[in-house]
Amino acid sequence: MSKARVATVWLDGCSGCHMSLLDLDEALIDLAPKIELVFGPLVDAQEFPEGVDVTLVEGAVSSHDDLHLAQKVRARSKFVVALGDCAVTGNVPSMRNQIPPKQLLERIYVDGVNVNHRVPSDGVPPLLKQAVPLHEVIRVDLHVPGCPPPAAAIGFVLTELLAGRKPELAGKVKFG
């Protein structure tokens, strides 16, 4: 049996959803032989590859880089999962959405510091006007809410997808 090509992506989130994935502990040993992890913060790949079977996306879409990566993820993945509240609802990253980005950055990097009064621009992507849930920018095949989603829920999702079924989560997972 060929291995499923799985990617994980970390957009505007705290990495807690990735931690929850790792929290599968020994269940990861059973999953490992069935999966080839082709992209994500847990592996070295620099470029999001073609022909991915399942991509788990953590985090809200908050910057231009997030947006471009999300679009690439959609174009190159068969099945996209919005993993966790930031990807599903915007969650904490969306708390800045009432403040225009310029004003927000100046408050932090100019008014909020004693030295180096300058908004960083080198090596950091420009922010979008608002941090939005993944499905507001690309088509999402499955939403797994939770902050973070419990390891068991992630395990259930992966196991079902590997078995060729679409996991049914409605009524099973807490929302928000």
Add this chain to the structure above:
Amino acid sequence: MPDRVSIRIDGELIHAKLGQTILEAASATGKFIPSLCHLKGLKPVGACRLCLVEVAGVGRLLPSCTTPVQDGMAVTTRSERLDHYRRMILELIFAERNHICAVCVSNNHCELQALAKRLGVTHVRFPYSYPKAPVDATHRQFVLDQNRCILCTRCVRVCAEVEGAHVWDVGGRGVGSRLVCELNRNWAESRSCTSCGKCVQSCPTGALAAKGYAAEEMVKRAETISRLVEAKGARA
């Protein structure tokens, strides 16, 4: 005129008291109809529309919390159409304000959240509106966070009907509607608030909370309001 009527709820024959609402008759027989603005003991207002039901022979959906039972009525409390509208209502409630559950005092003890789970909401299909909504933390004991308010008006009613102070009301129009304290003052400046906390206990979300609680720590007891009203009624 007989004081009892026979109705069918989801095909089941039920004897209800005349004057009861469909929601009351249904819950008396242990049937679940989702609702958020309803709180036993307070006057029903039909604000949240989650308790909409189908009544045979009536073309439009009716809120079960304000519709009295009538003899021979046939009510449907669950259908694809109702599920569809109820989920839509919940999603619109989430999209209307900034419900950041992860940082909310009522996370995991929230009626809105619990209902979203129960009705199978896994995401909101409508674009979020991200309104700029104020927080009034001027009161010594309590805080009002408009980001989490769903305008159910339970606080308005409990304060007016049970406490008799009528501190709260709704100001503005449409999506600009906001809970207001008296004639739009800060809570601390209220002249009629008795600091009884009934509004806080009746609030289904984290919009009204006691101070000093961190995320997930605020557990409310809305049922004490219902018991209080029942006890008052027994004394009268």
